Amino acid sequence: MQIVDENNFESEVINQKGLVVVDFNADWCGPCQMLKPVLEQLANEEKAVKFVSVNVDQNQGLAREYGVMSIPCVVLLRDGQELTRNVGFAPKSVLQDLLKGKQA
């Protein structure tokens, strides 16, 4: 999963056409570490969707901008606009449902 930060968020996420999954996480957050391999697996299967990771400690501005108040927080965007999000650990099936019917 590509790691993005405040410097390249606009070009790598906002200006991207199609679906982007943004994973807001932190090193100290256990459920975030649990979610990471699940997202990586999903990223391998969903080639049309871009998956990126944002560390909230290093990018507090982004976390604020997206109203992230609990992590892990997965935000799904299409053409830079938020469609939906999931807060907390979620098994693969729940994340698949999040993507279902949202293809660009």
Added chain:
Amino acid sequence: MTYDMVVIGAGIAGLTAAIYGRRANKKILVLESRTYGGQIVSTKSIENYPAAMGISGFEFATKIYEQAVSLGVEIKFENVMEVIDGTEKQIKTNQNVYLAKTVVIATGSKNRTMGLANEEKLIGKGISYCATCDGAFFKNKIVAVVGGGNTALGDALYLSDLAQKVYMIHRREQFSGEAALVEQIQARSNVEIIPNAQVVELWGEKQLTGVKISQNGVEKQLIVDGLFVAVGRVPENEKFANLVELDQHGYIIADESCQTGTVGIFVAGDCRTKTVRQLVTAAGDGAVAATNAIKYLNQL
């Protein structure tokens, strides 16, 4: 194919049972609806488990998971819907049906909610059940903690170091938590205790903006950015109500032998009737439940 033991739940109790079962050379399947590790995964640092001081909950859970897998425990991420009793027990998940000679139920517990409209919608948008997980997002903000036990007091202490102001909303006059914690809370200048009060309404569409509380029957408004709910935990055993006996709170009734009233069905960890629910007692239950299940299997 019939498993010797199917364990429901891959928390510490369930994984410990699986490890003991494998070491007795039994064929074991663990079924987990979410992720391994259970409740401990959200704990930043474990301070009370013998010989593992300072380890993170995630690391602790991962070590047990890897230990179980390396011993040959099968772990599948499927949600158990129903267990049907018989000489062979049928375990129905959202995807498959498995057969087993014994079942260990180790489903743990979940956070109790306040049961208010909007509560679920505002989770992660101002409402949280874990101060150490989410407190960092409320630096210099105004927050409230609901509850009066050790968890609520600990949350309020933790948050008072981060937030500008912490309200402690408690439905009774006195706290039920430890006296030492209560004293510490009372000494904090930015903590305001609101006794005999309950949250009755949550405000906010995209984000929590405030709450309405009722104190001694008088309604008041509090403007808060965050609300940390620490009103206890509840088991999730409804689906086993026809299989084993539950107490009035929904815990599966079994003594320290971890043997339920149903032959071949065992229970381990927080979902069992007991007084001390700790990491170490969860592991202890896992060992006891598996050992008694193995004894039962060897007599078949």
